[in-house]
Amino acid sequence: EPEVTQTPSHQVTQMGQEVILRCVPISNHLYFYWYRQILGQKVEFLVSFYNNEISEKSEIFDDQFSVERPDGSNFTLKIRSTKLEDSAMYFCASSQDNSREQYFGPGTRLTVT
Amino acid sequence: KNEVEQSPQNLTAQEGEFITINCSYSVGISALHWLQQHPGGGIVSLFMLSSGKKKHGRLIATINIQEKHSSLHITASHPRDSAVYICAVPEGGNQFYFGTGTSLTVIP
Numbered sequence: 001e002p003e004v005t006q007t008p009s010h011q012v013t014q015m016g017q018e019v020i021l022r023c024v025p026i027s028n029h030l031y032f033y034w035y036r037q038i039l040g041q042k043v044e045f046l047v048s049f050y051n052n053e054i055s056e057k058s059e060i061f062d063d064q065f066s067v068e069r070p071d072g073s074n075f076t077l078k079i080r081s082t083k084l085e086d087s088a089m090y091f092c093a094s095s096q097d098n099s100r101e102q103y104f105g106p107g108t109r110l111t112v113t
Numbered sequence: 114k115n116e117v118e119q120s121p122q123n124l125t126a127q128e129g130e131f132i133t134i135n136c137s138y139s140v141g142i143s144a145l146h147w148l149q150q151h152p153g154g155g156i157v158s159l160f161m162l163s164s165g166k167k168k169h170g171r172l173i174a175t176i177n178i179q180e181k182h183s184s185l186h187i188t189a190s191h192p193r194d195s196a197v198y199i200c201a202v203p204e205g206g207n208q209f210y211f212g213t214g215t216s217l218t219v220i221p
Contacts, residue, residue, distance in 0.1 A: 106155050
């Protein structure tokens, strides 16, 4: 069964550094999403992406964040100048269209020290 | 902004028990998602429903759009059902609001 993959599984970075989290969505899916879950808290929507552009973004997704689909398979989340409070699990998801269920990746745990 | 509330927050059940988890939301929606988060953190989509009822194995999800309420039922619960169950609702086109989750523990 096709699945969403994410790399790395765990990323440790120093405050102020830039990180890129990578996702490979399911190949025939057209909608892509990033979510964040701070330890012990609920999952939060960050951004959705369709047709090579952002279709929705939350208040959390400020200028520090950017997303890109650099080629036909990868979907990346870049966090510039990381802060301690960016430490969280980041989940990527994809769906065939926005009325269908989403498939989630296993997540990347980001630790900012 | 859609306020999503789940109850109970925590639930412990004996193996075999029938389980109900509730979700209510404040703004009308087109569909609601039920997700399962495993102890290791991975998230699996269980259901997406916009009306009535859906069944998958021992899991049943119902939704009442007028009352802005959905329930997830687990029949004949098993220790492997132990997980956090999350409901999520869309707002606008593709933005989602998540409930805080219901942590279920099924004891053998």
